[in-house]
């Protein structure tokens with residue numbers, strides 16, 4: 446990690462909590478008018494110089510995102526069955542492999558099927574055969590997830606959840622065995638949609654245009670209808686009991702008779718200009734909601750001028766997101782410390798080489814929390830034995846170092862929280878406590894907040910109390926899962942309008958005009974020390 450001095454780390458610590466981080470030099474951004482709303486707002490447009498990212502130097506991803514999970518989601522690659530079927534007596538010859546003109550042997554499905562045990566496990570993904578025997582104990586979701594597809598084609602369950610090249614990046618060259626002989630692939634016939642797939646298809650046909658989404662709650666309601674049961678369960682099953690409610694306990698003290706004609710919601714985060722002080726919180730598995738996954742979010746964040754935090758468990762590769770970014774877009778990468786620490790160092794090096802501007806270091810997920818909604822499907826529900834034998838959250842964890850302590854990360858001074866422990870304090874309550882008891886901290890370091898944010902007013906409350914920026918996690922997953930990139934852009938637009946309206950009505954022209962005395966808690970106030 447010492448090789449990464451130029452990357453600014455943001456350590457994720459307390460669950461659903463605030464994110465203090467160390468800011469540094471300020472870079473200017475140009476200004477453009479954003480119209481089409483009652484007031485003229487001035488937003489920052491990025492014009493960073495010297496921020497082109499290196500797009501080479503990509504090396505292996507860690508086991509963290511490798512073969513993370515098996516779930517049945519449909520619409521994935523299926524091997525093409527050729528008309529010619531093997532004739533009796535020809536099997537032995539095929540099992541030895543047909544040699545292609547390139548010299549590479551084709552492997553028959555019959556041969557693949559022989560390697561179907563824990564001690565000898567092959568799988569086929571997108572027409573290629575992989576020997577994953579040695580990888581079984583390393584699989585984040587446990588060996589069982591992979592063994593369900595031992596000796597068989599795992600493409601359909603593998604593809605929606607893994608970045609491209611996951612297998613190539615994590616297996617030794619001798620474990621990448623070569624292409625399947627397509628003449629040996631049994632035709633599967635037309636795939637019959639499950640009840641859930643039919644429900645999703647019908648719901649998608651009924652979707653209103655994106656402009657019918659008036660606020661983030663509209664996206665959430667629609668997401669529940671159009672997402673697969675698996676995606677909804679994973680996205681929704683977080684430990685946010687208190688967070689959403691907590692924002693509603695804080696009220697404004699507006700200032701009046703201050704012109705509301707001009708409002709500028711632009712700001713800076715970690716020295717980077719942002720059009721609004723909202724960022725994308727790193728959240729895994731965007732492909733569960735849309736085939737283009739996190740890339741949609743990258744594109745939207747780039748166009749709208751906000752920062753994207755990329756999950757270590759993203760279903761797209763970092764390279765894909767880097768390729769999708771605009772020239773002066775800023776990406777931040779989130780990591781968990783891997784039990785295999787050199788793997789984390791390797792990942793950090795890659796993250797730096799690919800031009801990410803900071804890291805968020807999540808430290809509150811040494812083990813996954815309980816999520817009943819995201820539980821493994823019962824055997825009854827999963828007749829095809831195609832789903833993961835554990836929930837998604839469980840399946841993509843496991844590689845995180847559960848022995849991580851402060852001493853290991855003494856060089857990092859800031860944090861980011863996940864969503865593991867229920868009944869942890871809500872971020873706004875912690876922020877308020879800091880404002881009351883240690884206001885000097887808010888001057889010394891940048892504090893970021895996320896968890897349960899649904900309205901521009903939530904953002905404005907946090908900014909007034911001293912936060913530098915506010916993150917949205919599920920909002921982008923829902924937006925992506927409903928309308929893809931368009932939905933993510935609409936989400937940012939909605940937030941911008943709501944933030945500007947709240948600022949104008951509070952009598953704040955710029956983010957700096959938002960003051961702590963403009964926000965007070967009513968009702969329950971968390972106990973103070």
Ligand SMILES: Cc1cc2nc3c(=O)[nH]c(=O)nc-3n(C[C@H](O)[C@H](O)[C@H](O)COP(=O)(O)O)c2cc1C
Nearest residue numbers: 680726727728729756807895896897898917918919
């Ligand atoms: C489905 C889902 C996946 C998440 N994945 C990650 C992750 O991979 N890494 C991480 O540090 N935080 C992760 N988080 C936590 C988010 O970064 C963020 O703290 C949280 O979503 C904020 O709350 P919100 O969803 O109400 O905005 C995830 C959250 C959700 C809901």
